[in-house]
Amino acid sequence: MDKRVIPLLDVRQAPQALRARVPAHTVAPTGLLLDRLGRPLTDLRISVTDRFNFRCSYCMPKEVFDKDYPYLPHRDLLSFEEITRVARLFAAHGVRKLRLTGGEPLLRKNIENLVEQLAQLRTVDGQPLDLTLTTNGSLLARKAQALKAAGLQRVTVSLDGLDDAVFRRMNDVDFPVERVLEGLAAAREAGLGPIKVNMVVKRGTNEHEILPMARYFRGSGVVLRFIEYMDVGATNGWRMDEVLPSADVVRRIDQEFPLVPLEATAPGETAQRWAYADADGRPDPALGEIGVISSVTQAFCHDCSRARLSTEGQLYLCLFASGGHDLRPLLREGASDADIASAIGHIWQGRADRYSELRSERGPDSAAAPGARRVEMSYIGG
Ligand code: GTP
Numbered sequence: 001m002d003k004r005v006i007p008l009l010d011v012r013q014a015p016q017a018l019r020a021r022v023p024a025h026t027v028a029p030t031g032l033l034l035d036r037l038g039r040p041l042t043d044l045r046i047s048v049t050d051r052f053n054f055r056c057s058y059c060m061p062k063e064v065f066d067k068d069y070p071y072l073p074h075r076d077l078l079s080f081e082e083i084t085r086v087a088r089l090f091a092a093h094g095v096r097k098l099r100l101t102g103g104e105p106l107l108r109k110n111i112e113n114l115v116e117q118l119a120q121l122r123t124v125d126g127q128p129l130d131l132t133l134t135t136n137g138s139l140l141a142r143k144a145q146a147l148k149a150a151g152l153q154r155v156t157v158s159l160d161g162l163d164d165a166v167f168r169r170m171n172d173v174d175f176p177v178e179r180v181l182e183g184l185a186a187a188r189e190a191g192l193g194p195i196k197v198n199m200v201v202k203r204g205t206n207e208h209e210i211l212p213m214a215r216y217f218r219g220s221g222v223v224l225r226f227i228e229y230m231d232v233g234a235t236n237g238w239r240m241d242e243v244l245p246s247a248d249v250v251r252r253i254d255q256e257f258p259l260v261p262l263e264a265t266a267p268g269e270t271a272q273r274w275a276y277a278d279a280d281g282r283p284d285p286a287l288g289e290i291g292v293i294s295s296v297t298q299a300f301c302h303d304c305s306r307a308r309l310s311t312e313g314q315l316y317l318c319l320f321a322s323g324g325h326d327l328r329p330l331l332r333e334g335a336s337d338a339d340i341a342s343a344i345g346h347i348w349q350g351r352a353d354r355y356s357e358l359r360s361e362r363g364p365d366s367a368a369a370p371g372a373r374r375v376e377m378s379y380i381g382g
């Protein structure tokens with residue numbers, strides 16, 4: 001990519017960002033909050049830092065996120081207490097799953113203290129929330145035990161290939177595969193399961209890693225998921241011809257290891273699941289399963305139940321949104337829990353986002369318009 005033509009985007013100040021307001025009519029939490037398309041809010045992804053120690057070209061290309069990139073000052077980040085307070089109010093609205101993301105969430109100092117606070121929260125029917133974290137695995141070997149002790153249930157590790165040269169090139173900081181595998185082993189030892197591994201597939205870059213990854217994780221207890229390369233953000237120079245459709249991924253694996261489709265485990269699930277088959281063509285639990293996440297070729301907006309909270313307290317209603325709703329002033333200027341819950345309720349009730357479906361309807365050329373101001377995935381997390 002030519003450095004001279006890349007604008008220094010600061011999507012954190014997207015003009016569309018709105019200060020969240022307490023609505024005139026109260027939206028009290030009832031445990032079921034529906035948006036304009038009838039989609040319930042069940043899943044909150046919380047970005048805990050905008051810092052990242054990899055520079056994957058599909059997410060945080062080095063040309064943009066260089067040594068001069070202005071990361072957020074600490075005072076702008078939500079504190080652990082603020083995050084926990086907001087998460088509790090989301091749980092009252094029906095959220096059952098919390099995912100910590102980043103940047104790289106393990107770079108946030110004392111992250112296990114946040115995990116400990118979030119692990120105390122309960123769903124409306126009194127169950128612990130599904131508490132998980134997405135990481136690049138680089139610090140997992142060091143942190144897995146402490147995270148488990150703090151109450152984290154499971155982790156998802158990003159890994160785009162097993163070939164060391166390919167992986168080092170993709171993370172663009174020369175980080176070896178071996179250290180991620182050590183992190184995975186530590187997560188397994190600590191009992192942070194079921195462990196998922198997410199591989200973003202870019203045609204021409206790491207597609208030849210699909211089969212080695214499948215061979216390596218088949219029968220290991222780890223659920224490997226292949227993700228279509230998305231046009232998220234405005235810095236990765238996305239092109240449709242670099243997307244390898246999930247159907248191709250399934251076909252390639254099926255030729256070597258026969259697969260059988262599995263039912264979804266929950267509505268709104270991102271991945272389509274496939275089991276490795278036994279000799280009779282039935283799912284073999286000992287061999288496990290894979291998942292494919294086809295947000296480009298088979299958008300799944302129709303039951304998207306995910307909200308995203310940025311590091312500094314902006315609520316985003318879609319991965320492809322150009323602006324968020326700023327909850328931080330409410331948190332820092334003395335709003336009551338009821339007021340903040342009402343604001344969240346009002347925002348979700350107004351939601352009609354379905355970016356990936358619209359992109360499919362209009363065709364791929366509608367995606368990634370040059371200069372589009374869209375939030376970066378490295379800022380609101382996957
Ligand atoms: P599990 O509960 O572990 O199954 O998690 P998940 O699949 O909901 O979450 P994860 O963060 O592992 O998602 C994997 C990838 O799917 C993300 O990194 C994104 O690439 C993609 N993804 C997740 N949520 C969305 C979404 O709402 N929209 C789109 N377009 N892609 C998404």
Ligand code: 5AD
Binds near residue numbers: 158159227
């Ligand atoms: N396309 C698909 N997934 C992406 N991720 C980041 N950028 C993209 C993109 N352009 C997701 C992947 C990765 C995690 C850090 O974020 O799941 O593993």
Ligand code: SF4
Binds near residue numbers: 301354355356357
């Ligand atoms: Fe949800 Fe937006 Fe992703 Fe569609 S594109 S699934 S609405 S986050």
